[in-house]
Amino acid sequence: MSDAAAPSSVRFADRLANVETSAIRELFKLLGKPGIISFAGGFPDAALFDVDGIREASLAALATNPGAALQYGATEGFDPLREQLAAFMAVKGVTELSPADLIVTTGSQQALDLIGKTLISPGDKVIVEGPTFLATIQCFKLYGAELITVPVDGQGADVDALERQIEQHRPKLVYLIPAFGNPSGATMSLQRRRRVLELAARTHTLVVEDDPYGDLYFDQPPPPSLLALSAQVPGSRACLVHCGSLSKVLSPGLRIGWMVAPPALLAKATMCKQFSDAHTSTLAQAIAAQYLAAGRMPATLARVRSIYARRAQAMVQALRQTLGDTIDFVPPQGGLFVWARLTGAGGACHDGGVLAQRAIERGVAFVPGAPFFARQPDHATLRLSFATVDEDRIREGVQRLRAALGT
Amino acid sequence: MSDAAAPSSVRFADRLANVETSAIRELFKLLGKPGIISFAGGFPDAALFDVDGIREASLAALATNPGAALQYGATEGFDPLREQLAAFMAVKGVTELSPADLIVTTGSQQALDLIGKTLISPGDKVIVEGPTFLATIQCFKLYGAELITVPVDGQGADVDALERQIEQHRPKLVYLIPAFGNPSGATMSLQRRRRVLELAARTHTLVVEDDPYGDLYFDQPPPPSLLALSAQVPGSRACLVHCGSLSKVLSPGLRIGWMVAPPALLAKATMCKQFSDAHTSTLAQAIAAQYLAAGRMPATLARVRSIYARRAQAMVQALRQTLGDTIDFVPPQGGLFVWARLTGAGGACHDGGVLAQRAIERGVAFVPGAPFFARQPDHATLRLSFATVDEDRIREGVQRLRAALGT
Incomplete structure (x- = not known):
């Protein structure tokens, strides 16, 4: 099995032509x-x-209800973790979020994949920051997205340019990393965040907020997330998807992310997840839930x-x-x-x-x-x-x- | 967020029209x-x-190299687990399988998803058993597959019918569960297994063997897997994908599956996995590796x-x-x-x-x-x-x- 050329029995899908190594x-x-x-x-x-904390959480997960931690679980996620994540978000100013408003994903990378699978048809336009997260570019391209870029400066994405791009391209969605973006490091200002939400609500444009880094501030917290701010901008919550992750703040190896989205979208994303990996590792979810419940995160x-x-x-x-x-x-x-x-x-x-x-x-x-x-x-x-x-x-x-x- | 109707900002991808709840x-x-x-x-x-065994494996994983068990890992899988899985397959008669010949997947459901993503373009024909695993049907349909069925009896899929279907439809792939199929419970006979491999090699047809149940035999082991038998049928190994899983034999909650495939296909599946979930939970992989290494599986x-x-x-x-x-x-x-x-x-x-x-x-x-x-x-x-x-x-x-x- 050393020959790397595809044998004649293997004919790849057309979508692979959209991405390169x-x-x-x-x-x-x-x-x-x-x-x-x-x-x-x-x-x-x-x-x-925090290896000690994760070890304690592992032992607690296997002591509390080992059958549940090791069995198949709901595609939406392990309920004790969904509760902990909703509480974690509440501390960050996201009010009125119930555990049912989020699903657990296998890292936030899977949230991006589910967004692509659920929403992007070949030829659909998607606006991303230039520069943006490389794996988002490739992930969306695999679903046939045509990517449009909006420039980024020290205050985050240029919202004037975003407005023009939305009007010109009527994109399927806009993907932003407002806090300490990868690779830009930029922090979107409060004013721009409000404008993004107003723009989304006015133009009925879906905005995906990817927020794996927001907790890693140095002096002051960044402005509230788009999700937190959406309570103040009428109509914006229904246009907003928020992706969170424990990878940068606790452990990437757990592969625990989550996704908040309007109910109809969350339902379709759950269906797609069912056929993607059935559910995220229950054991990893139970460990994360125990860790958060133990109060070690702050x-x-x-x-x-x-x-x-x-x-x-x-x-x-x-x-x-x-x-x-x-x-x-x-x-x-x-x-x-x-x-x-x-x-x-x-x-x-x-x-x-x-x-x-x-x-x-x-x-x-x-x-x-x-x-x-x-x-x-x-x-x-x-x-x-x-x-x-x-x-x-x-x-x-x-x-x-x-x-x-x-x- | 109680309104389940999709807001006007959400326009779903065309592929969702192919599946129903x-x-x-x-x-x-x-x-x-x-x-x-x-x-x-x-x-x-x-x-x-085996909760005790999994607890011991968890402690060992967090004691041996906690940094690696909790960090991002290679998309292909955690090397110690790939080694254990190759050894596990060797016991089941799969010779000349190196750890590099398999990738770890987030349950075997993800292997199916990667097969779909890597191979299936809308309109491609795929042959499955009638009846077959429901989540395979839905997973492949999401990628636009047109499914053809081949009947199953107590001896597994009807290979005469399969041969006719292959000649008529020139499918992108054939999906089989040869051992104790879900839902058929059927065991494909040795003779039919050989014929499937000969047919695959002769017609250059990719065959996917899904094998989550083969270890759960009652009296006698089932005939060797298609993967094990492929060593005896010239040209068949290059036409074969094999999906394994620890879900039915150890714990579904770990979400550990694996996929053996020709190198060119494995490389593309790895690329697709990178943008699907980056990698399978490293901690779950490290636990599975420790469990297998501890020799508790038999x-x-x-x-x-x-x-x-x-x-x-x-x-x-x-x-x-x-x-x-x-x-x-x-x-x-x-x-x-x-x-x-x-x-x-x-x-x-x-x-x-x-x-x-x-x-x-x-x-x-x-x-x-x-x-x-x-x-x-x-x-x-x-x-x-x-x-x-x-x-x-x-x-x-x-x-x-x-x-x-x-x-």
Whole structure:
């Protein structure tokens, strides 16, 4: 079974022609090089996982009702977890959310997949931020979406441009990461959030809010989520889908996400989930429910926030001091990423892809920004994650970046 | 959020028009009635789960390498589990299978979804057994498959009919459950298995073998799986996909399945999985790997086999003695199901749907067989699961069935 060519018995579906293997995957193969400092990750630091808390939650899940934790479960999710997640959202200002208003998904990636499966027909237009999460681009493309991009600045998506795009393209949906976006790191302002909701309600446009990072703020919480704000904007709740995740704040390995959506959409997404994976791991759900019920989350969040805040600050300072005017960026207020643009000042490299190759040779890795654009890539951009590197190594890594930049 | 009508902002994808909500789901709502004896389930008995073994495996997974067990993982699967699964397959006669030849899926339901996503374009023809697994029918229909059925008898799918269907329809794939099928309970004979492989190789037709029940035999193991036999039939391995699962033998709540396929197909399925749920719960995978490594599976299998064998025998005897010639069936040699046909002898009810309603009133539940047919339903059929009911209750349930039959 070593021949990678498809035998004549295998004829792939047409939808596969819409996606290509990620250039980033190729880059990741180089990360095994010894001594490399990696800013390339898009994941939390495993050293910060609350292993004791998860062990206790596992034992509690298998002690409380092992039959239920190990058996098939409802496609919508394990009820004790749905209750805990509704309570978790209430703390974040999402009022009047009942457990029945959300379904549990196998990571928020599956929520994106269910959105695609439920809503996107080939040729449908979908508006995403430029840049946006790579796996969203590919996921929606697999369902045949035609992607339109709206620019992002330090205040999040440009809502004037979004309004024009909606009027021009009448999209099936708009996908946004308003808080500490991947890769943009941007925080959408309160004013823009209100405008997005008003725009959605006025034009009857479905807006998907992907919010895996909102809890990872450094100083101040970000503005309320679109979901929380929707209570203040008449008609907007019926146009809103919200995707949450425990991956960045507790553990990606649990694969626990959730999706809040209007009832008719939630019902169809549940049907699609039934035929996608039947339900999310009941054991993982029972563990997450026990963890949340044990009340450990506030302390866990406080700890990861403070550590990521220090690392972010170390990276921001090092980039400014060491790279000067060869790089431009808006310091993130939370999340895992600094999104930067090479200015080419003083003849320095201004192509993220070229720099990524040179950087690997110098012992530092990051992800070039171009693949994060569904259209019209900006080749001068790059994504740097500070989440998994301690402060001294961050400074050392930025020194290596300077060497790679050739300044 | 109580209005179930879709707001004007929600316009569903065309593919949803291909599936309808299952009639069985409506029936399942009645199962909460007190005192009901349910033969309606399609799941293993939670009372048989090896909770101690899974607790030990959980502790081991969180002690050995908690960072890895709780972090993002490779889309292909957690390597220690892939190694254990390859070894598990080797015990069942699948030689020359390396861990790289399989990917871990979120239950075998996800393997079906990935097969659909990777292979099926709208209008593609797919051959399935009549009757077959309901969630396969719906899953493939969501990708636009046009389903063709091949009849099943006590020896499994009718291979003469299959050959004709393949020649006539040139299907994208053939989907079979050769061992103790759901709902048929049938075991495909060795001779038919060989013929299926020869047919696949000769006509370059992709065959999907779904094998969640093969380990649940009562007396003798079933004939070797198509995957095991493919070593003996030149050219057949390149036409074969095999789906396995721990759901029926260990715990459905873990959601651990796997898929063996030709490399080119496995690569595309991996790409599709990346955008479906990124990867299967790493923690669940680490627990399953520890469980298999601990060597507990043989004893667990021996225990569930003997208990299901006794329950199956109790049901077979009770059906024969109590229902006589009003019902016809082939006793299963393994699995969870008796598949039966109402003969109407002596004026007894011969409609499975009608009988199901009457049976609920008498305090016994089962699933009518018609929905398991992708085409031309046989309304006289029914599926009875003995897996979760003890022997006395089985006999009592069959007495109630007799009352419902009106004989």
